[in-house]
Amino acid sequence: NAGVMQNPRHLVRRRGQEARLRCSPMKGHSHVYWYRQLPEEGLKFMVYLQKENIIDESGMPKERFSAEFPKEGPSILRIQQVVRGDSAAYFCASSRAPYTEAFFGQGTRLTVV
Amino acid sequence: SQQGEEDPQALSIQEGENATMNCSYKTSINNLQWYRQNSGRGLVHLILIRSNEREKHSGRLRVTLDTSKKSSSLLITASRAADTASYFCATDAAGANSKLTFGKGITLSVRP
Numbered sequence: 001n002a003g004v005m006q007n008p009r010h011l012v013r014r015r016g017q018e019a020r021l022r023c024s025p026m027k028g029h030s031h032v033y034w035y036r037q038l039p040e041e042g043l044k045f046m047v048y049l050q051k052e053n054i055i056d057e058s059g060m061p062k063e064r065f066s067a068e069f070p071k072e073g074p075s076i077l078r079i080q081q082v083v084r085g086d087s088a089a090y091f092c093a094s095s096r097a098p099y100t101e102a103f104f105g106q107g108t109r110l111t112v113v
Numbered sequence: 114s115q116q117g118e119e120d121p122q123a124l125s126i127q128e129g130e131n132a133t134m135n136c137s138y139k140t141s142i143n144n145l146q147w148y149r150q151n152s153g154r155g156l157v158h159l160i161l162i163r164s165n166e167r168e169k170h171s172g173r174l175r176v177t178l179d180t181s182k183k184s185s186s187l188l189i190t191a192s193r194a195a196d197t198a199s200y201f202c203a204t205d206a207a208g209a210n211s212k213l214t215f216g217k218g219i220t221l222s223v224r225p
Binding site: 041058098 | 146
């Protein structure tokens with residue numbers, strides 16, 4: 001049973017470009033969460049999705065950021081017109097149901113140059 | 114707002130010793146989870162303890178939860194150099210969606 005798969009592991013974008021981060025949850029998991037981690041910091045919640053629905057996006061910046069979890073395929077976190085401040089590690093987690101163990105992927109490290 | 118706050122921020126011990134890490138939180142929770150993160154890597158899930166549980170064991174790990182004090186502790190017994198990592202507690206607030214709120218973590222160094 002493969003774990004949570006994120007790709008790419010590393011992503012370099014120039015300011016103004018778009019970044020697309022992908023997350024495939026563990027088999028049997030329909031709940032996906034995205035978190036951002038800055039150096040020497042804990043993880044900050046961004047968005048919680050369940051198949052085709054956004055449950056909670058209270059941690060998402062209002063502009064430039066969007067997330068989806070389509071019926072088929074991975075969850076996508078999309079950052080438009082990236083700025084240097086978007087440089088961080090973005091982690092995806094999945095769980096089988098709410099309030100159960102959440103398992104994390106290896107993260108995507110985004111660097112904006 | 115910061116829900117989970119771990120202490121100490123950094124801990125250095127000798128291999129074979131026990132390591133105790135603490136976490137405090139502010140609001141009522143459904144459960145509390147502990148994670149380990151090796152430098153530059155993803156988070157590894159260690160253990161989940163529910164709000165109606167007081168203690169849980171998994172191998173060399175022992176987690177306690179005191180909901181009256183809103184605190185939890187993670188004990189690693191007979192530590193090994195491979196336990197060197199950052200440790201995070203994460204809580205999900207009762208009455209809210211199951212998103213996790215993390216503390217800033219504890220850096221554990223185990224000297225061989």
